[in-house]
Amino acid sequence: MKLKSLPIQRKLMSIILLTCAVVLFFMCTVYIILENEFYKESFKANMATLGAVIASNSSAALAFDNPEDARDVLGALDAEPNIILAALYRMDGTILATYPADTKASAFPTLTERNLYWYEGKFLHGIEPVMQRNEQLGKLYLQSDLQAMYAQLRRFAIIGMGLIAVALLIAYVLSHLLQGSIADPILNLEQTARSISEKGDYSVRAVKISNDELGALTDAFNQMLSQIQVQNEEILSFNQKLEQKVIERTSELQHQKEFVETIINSSVDLVAVFDTDMKYIMMNKKTMESYENNDTLLGKKLLEVFPQLENSDMHINLQKALQGEHVYLPRYRSKVIPRWFENYFIPLRDVDNNVYGVMTIGHDITSIVESAEKIEKVNAELLKSNRDLEQFAYVASHDLQEPLRKIQTFAQMLSDHTGDPEQAKIYQEKINQSSGRMKQLIQDMLNFSRISNSEEAFVPTDLNDVLENLIIDFELLLREKDAVINYPNLPVIPGIPLQLSQLFSNIINNSLKYTEKKPVITITCDTLTAEDVNTYHKLDKNIPYYKIQFQDNGIGFEPQYSEQIFAIFQRLHGKQSYSGTGIGLALCKKIVENHHGIIYAEGRLNEGATFTIIMPGAESKVI
Amino acid sequence: MGIIFLLYSSSLKAQTFSASEYQIKAVFIYNFSHFVEWPASSFEKSYSPFVIGILGNNPFGPYLQEAIRNERIGSHIMEVRQFNNVREANNCHILYINLQDPEEIKQTLLAVSGRPILTVGDSPNFLRFGGLVRFFTEESKIRLEINNTVAKSRKLQISSKLLRVATVQ
Numbered sequence: 001m002k003l004k005s006l007p008i009q010r011k012l013m014s015i016i017l018l019t020c021a022v023v024l025f026f027m028c029t030v031y032i033i034l035e036n037e038f039y040k041e042s043f044k045a046n047m048a049t050l051g052a053v054i055a056s057n058s059s060a061a062l063a064f065d066n067p068e069d070a071r072d073v074l075g076a077l078d079a080e081p082n083i084i085l086a087a088l089y090r091m092d093g094t095i096l097a098t099y100p101a102d103t104k105a106s107a108f109p110t111l112t113e114r115n116l117y118w119y120e121g122k123f124l125h126g127i128e129p130v131m132q133r134n135e136q137l138g139k140l141y142l143q144s145d146l147q148a149m150y151a152q153l154r155r156f157a158i159i160g161m162g163l164i165a166v167a168l169l170i171a172y173v174l175s176h177l178l179q180g181s182i183a184d185p186i187l188n189l190e191q192t193a194r195s196i197s198e199k200g201d202y203s204v205r206a207v208k209i210s211n212d213e214l215g216a217l218t219d220a221f222n223q224m225l226s227q228i229q230v231q232n233e234e235i236l237s238f239n240q241k242l243e244q245k246v247i248e249r250t251s252e253l254q255h256q257k258e259f260v261e262t263i264i265n266s267s268v269d270l271v272a273v274f275d276t277d278m279k280y281i282m283m284n285k286k287t288m289e290s291y292e293n294n295d296t297l298l299g300k301k302l303l304e305v306f307p308q309l310e311n312s313d314m315h316i317n318l319q320k321a322l323q324g325e326h327v328y329l330p331r332y333r334s335k336v337i338p339r340w341f342e343n344y345f346i347p348l349r350d351v352d353n354n355v356y357g358v359m360t361i362g363h364d365i366t367s368i369v370e371s372a373e374k375i376e377k378v379n380a381e382l383l384k385s386n387r388d389l390e391q392f393a394y395v396a397s398h399d400l401q402e403p404l405r406k407i408q409t410f411a412q413m414l415s416d417h418t419g420d421p422e423q424a425k426i427y428q429e430k431i432n433q434s435s436g437r438m439k440q441l442i443q444d445m446l447n448f449s450r451i452s453n454s455e456e457a458f459v460p461t462d463l464n465d466v467l468e469n470l471i472i473d474f475e476l477l478l479r480e481k482d483a484v485i486n487y488p489n490l491p492v493i494p495g496i497p498l499q500l501s502q503l504f505s506n507i508i509n510n511s512l513k514y515t516e517k518k519p520v521i522t523i524t525c526d527t528l529t530a531e532d533v534n535t536y537h538k539l540d541k542n543i544p545y546y547k548i549q550f551q552d553n554g555i556g557f558e559p560q561y562s563e564q565i566f567a568i569f570q571r572l573h574g575k576q577s578y579s580g581t582g583i584g585l586a587l588c589k590k591i592v593e594n595h596h597g598i599i600y601a602e603g604r605l606n607e608g609a610t611f612t613i614i615m616p617g618a619e620s621k622v623i
Numbered sequence: 624m625g626i627i628f629l630l631y632s633s634s635l636k637a638q639t640f641s642a643s644e645y646q647i648k649a650v651f652i653y654n655f656s657h658f659v660e661w662p663a664s665s666f667e668k669s670y671s672p673f674v675i676g677i678l679g680n681n682p683f684g685p686y687l688q689e690a691i692r693n694e695r696i697g698s699h700i701m702e703v704r705q706f707n708n709v710r711e712a713n714n715c716h717i718l719y720i721n722l723q724d725p726e727e728i729k730q731t732l733l734a735v736s737g738r739p740i741l742t743v744g745d746s747p748n749f750l751r752f753g754g755l756v757r758f759f760t761e762e763s764k765i766r767l768e769i770n771n772t773v774a775k776s777r778k779l780q781i782s783s784k785l786l787r788v789a790t791v792q
Contacts (some may be wrong), residue, residue, distance in 0.1 A: 062677035063654040064767060065647070069788045132657040132784075133696075 009183045017168060020166040024167050028160035035156055039149050043124055047144055049130035050080060051117075055140040058088050059132040062096060067204065070097030085143035088130065110140055120135075122146045160485045185214035189221055202229040222307035257586045270341070273348065276322055281357065290337055308335050314343070314360075321345035321358040331369065332362075338367040399582070400441060403434035404567050412433070444583040447502070448590065458595075461497045463490035463504075463548070467523070470505050474512070481512055487523035491614050493547050503591045506584040507550050507611050514609075517556035522551045528614065536598060536614065544617035545597075551610045556603040565601060628752050647765050648758055649686035652717060655741060655756070656696050658785035661716055662778045665739045666699060673699040676712045678731060679721035681705055709734040713724050720744045720754070728752055755779070768792065 008016065054073060061070035070088050077083045077099050086099035087108045095105045117126040126142040144404035185208075186235075192206040202225055208218045253478055264271055265285035273282040280297045291297060297305055302318065309315045312335055317327040327345035334341060341362040348357040414427040471478070478485070485508070493500075511521050528545040539545060557565065565588040585601075588611075592599040596616050630700070652675060666673075673696040675687065691701040706712045709731045718740050722728045728746055732753040735742060742754045749757040750770045757768040767789035774781050 057784065060658060060782065060788045063657065064785070064788045065764070085712040135657050137654075137657075140656060408754075 008186055009179055012183060013172070013175050016171055016179075020171040021164065024164040028157075029166060032153065032157055032160060036153055039152065040119065043144065043146070043149055044126075047083075047124055047126045047142055048128070050077075050083070051126050051140055055128040055130040058140060059130050059137050062088060062090060062130050062138040065090075065096070066188075067097045071099075071101050074099035075101070082140055082144045082146075082148050085141075087141045089141065091136065091138055096336045108141060111141065119146070123152070128187040181210060182214065183210040185218060189214075189218060192372055193221070196225070202232055235245050269364070271359065272362075273357050273359050274318060274322075275357045276355070278318060278322070280305075287362075290339075294375040294413060295368075304337050317343070317345045317376045318358055318360065318492065321347050321360075322355055322512060323347075324349075324355050331365070333369075334362075339364055395543055400438065403438040404442070406434040407431050407438075430549070441583075444587075448583055448587050458494040458496060461495045461500055462492045462493050465501065466490075466497065466501050466504055470501060470508060473505070474508065477512060481515070481519055482517070483515070483519040483521070485521045485523065488525050490523075490525050490548070490618060493546060493595075493617055495615070499591045499594065503588050503613070505611075506588045510584055510611075511550065511552035511554055512610070517550055518553075520553050524549045524551070527617070538598060539614070540596075540616075545614050546617050548613045548615065549610055551608065551614075553608045556605050556607045556609045558605050559602075559603065562601050562603070566599070624789055644760075644765065645683045646686045649683045649690050651758070651765070651767070652687065652719060652743060653690040653694070653701075655717060655743070655785075656701070658782040659741055659774075660780035660782075661741075662739050665716060667714075669698050671699060672702045674702050674715040675717045675719070676704045676706050676715035677719045677721060678709060678712055679723075682721055703755045711739060712740070715740060717741045717743060720749075722746075725752070728754075737777075741774070741777075741779055756789075766790065 054076065057073045057076075058070055060066070061073060072499050074086050074088065074097055077086055083099070085103065085107065087103075087105075088096040088098075089111055090096050093111060095108060098105065098108070111127060117124065117383075119125075122145065124144040124146055126140075126144070128140040129136050130138040130140055162397045186533045188209060189206050192204060196202060196204055205222045205225060206218045208215050253441045267284055268284060270287040270290055271282075271284040272280060272287050275281050279299055279301050281299070283297065288295075302315065303310055313329055313332055313476045314335075317329055320327050324347050325345075326347065327343075329341075329343040329345070332341045333339075342365045343363075344359075344361040346359045346361070350356050350361055414424055414431070417423045417427065467490060471485060477483075484542055508521060515622070525546060525548045528539075528547050530541070532547075533539050533541055533545060566585050592613055592615070598614040599611065601609055601611050656675075675691065677683075677687075681687075683766050687703050691703060694701045704711075704715065706715075706718075712718050712735060716739070718735065720728060720731055720742060721744070722731065723789065725746060725748060728744065728749065729752040732742055732749075738752055741756060742749075743756045743758070743759050744754050746752075747757075747759075750768060750773075753773060755770055759766050759768060767785075768791075769781060769786060769789045770792040771781055771786060772792070
């Protein structure tokens with residue numbers, strides 16, 4: 001276990017015991033090392049002293065070459081059990097006597113000139129000169145066994161260990177007894193602190209045990225507790241006040257919120273708020289009511305919910321407003337619901353003036369737009385009618401004057417030639433013709449002007465009935481011209497039956513008129529595909545169309561006249577070649593336009609003509 | 624001292640017993656100077672020599688001269704002197720008496736009695752005649768016999784160590 005995480009009691013104990021152990025071990029080690037050195041020196045000194053005494057006593061034995069006496073002197077070494085070998089050397093290096101007496105001379109070293117003591121292995125060797133009055137007489141060699149010394153050192157080491165053990169035991173007991181004075185107040189403090197933090201009861205106080213720093217710490221701790229208790233109470237009361245205030249404020253805010261919501265929800269305009277990701281974050285009641293699935297809109301992105309708005313005015317202006325621009329869109333036709341709006345895109349800014357959202361206000365102007373469109377339409381009709389009247393007046397003045405001038409001219413001639421009844425009859429005939437033609441002109445003009453002012457309602461009209469009735473009307477003429485009309489089953493379309501009959505009548509009449517012999521009129525009918533509808537920009541993509549074609553084998557016309565033939569009083573040929581008032585095809589055009597359709601002609605000179613009518617198969621919903 | 628080692632060299636061992644015997648005796652005589660204390664009065668002056676005298680024939684050959692060459696006792700240079708008459712020997716410190724006639728030995732010893740001279744001899748009655756140190760041979764080894772009582776009366780202090788290796792009367 002690391003020392004850091006030990007409880008304080010064991011920490012104290014560990015510190016004390018570790019300190020004691022280290023100090024004691026260090027001291028014992030130093031002591032044993034010093035003792036070893038000391039013993040060695042002391043052993044050496046002892047041997048030197050012994051050597052000096054033996055050497056001194058052996059001087060006479062050496063001087064007078066007396067081995068018996070030498071052995072006697074060396075025999076004194078019996079008293080020193082450490083000395084295991086000794087010898088007296090003469091000056092020439094030969095041995096006079098040995099100790100023990102019967103040791104062989106080979107057991108002894110050959111001596112050098114040196115006189116000294118030295119350690120070698122487990123032995124201490126010594127050479128002492130034998131002197132008598134400054135005269136060297138020989139040498140004494142001693143060898144001591146160090147076992148005794150090592151035994152002594154071992155004894156010291158064992159005693160040292162024992163002492164360490166005893167000292168540690170004493171240290172353990174003492175520290176056990178004394179640590180309480182430090183650990184107890186700390187443990188008491190710790191227990192108190194723990195109990196406070198667990199129960200939150202700040203009225204508890206730690207018990208002061210001693211008057212030292214720990215006592216002061218306890219006092220400071222208790223004082224701190226008192227302060228905390230007081231502050232705690234203050235905080236609690238402050239909290240209560242704060243809570244009360246929060247409740248009041250919340251209720252106020254709730255009121256304000258409800259007020260604002262009531263206002264917003266009472267608005268007749270569509271109000272919605274988007275965040276910077278263009279997600280709906282708020283919408284008022286009116287907006288909710290305007291959309292289907294309105295309960296799933298909040299939190300979703302605009303394009304996620306209404307993908308058709310991609311790059312629409314709504315989308316683009318929302319992006320502009322998110323850039324901080326205040327956008328006003330006076331007329332916007334919604335792509336979600338069939339309504340018109342006047343839209344405001346208002347950036348919402350936070351305190352740092354950063355845009356965090358956009359409020360859109362949509363004011364429903366559908367009724368205004370519809371009224372305006374009606375006015376526009378009526379206006380356009382008026383303009384057209386005006387234009388037609390001008391043209392009509394201009395043309396009428398020309399074409400009506402012509403038969404009138406003829407009538408005048410022939411009347412004059414009739415009055416001049418009253419004497420010639422034959423001639424007068426011719427003039428009368430001419431006058432009749434011109435007045436008849438004038439009557440026809442006036443009749444046609446009346447028809448034409450009636451169409452312009454028609455207010456009749458559309459009804460489902462079976463074109464088969466229309467065509468078959470016409471064929472009956474044209475029966476005589478068809479037989480006379482030996483003409484053939486081929487036609488398929490035709491559809492029922494919304495329209496004014498009389499006008500549609502006039503339309504077919506005029507086209508067939510035109511074909512019969514401009515065909516010299518055996519006219520063949522072939523009628524075909526197809527429904528227009530969506531792609532075909534797209535090629536005619538005037539058509540509404542949302543409703544079906546029929547394409548009805550009348551092909552003849554007549555004289556045709558130069559392609560450059562394909563537009564001109566539909567203008568009123570426009571004739572490509574003189575009255576002499578082909579009879580007609582010049583109103584027929586203009587009338588056709590007017591009828592087709594009245595039915596929201598298209599008419600055009602294709603043809604080549606002498607190769608027949610094809611008239612194509614495109615008519616709605618259902619009533620247009622366009623307002 | 625190195626000279627003495629040379630005397631023990633193998634070439635010399637081949638010499639006669641007497642040569643070897645006196646060779647040893649010469650060394651012993653020299654060694655006596657280390658184990659005996661002479662009174663200060665035995666030297667006239669501080670630089671007076673320490674004299675080893677020989678009365679009678681010199682049996683040592685060169686050995687005694689060799690043994691003492693360049694040796695000193697304190698400030699006193701050692702000398703060997705040959706005496707023919709006991710009267711000449713009054714001022715010596717060690718006197719080796721090599722006389723054959725016992726009566727003559729007796730007279731000589733009597734003549735030097737009262738003086739601090741260490742008298743040394745070989746004759747069997749040498750100590751009885753008043754001599755101090757006698758050489759004798761035992762088990763082919765040269766031994767010493769000393770009359771310490773007389774030595775004390777002559778104010779010569781003989782070291783107990785010397786006494787221990789000798790037979791004391």
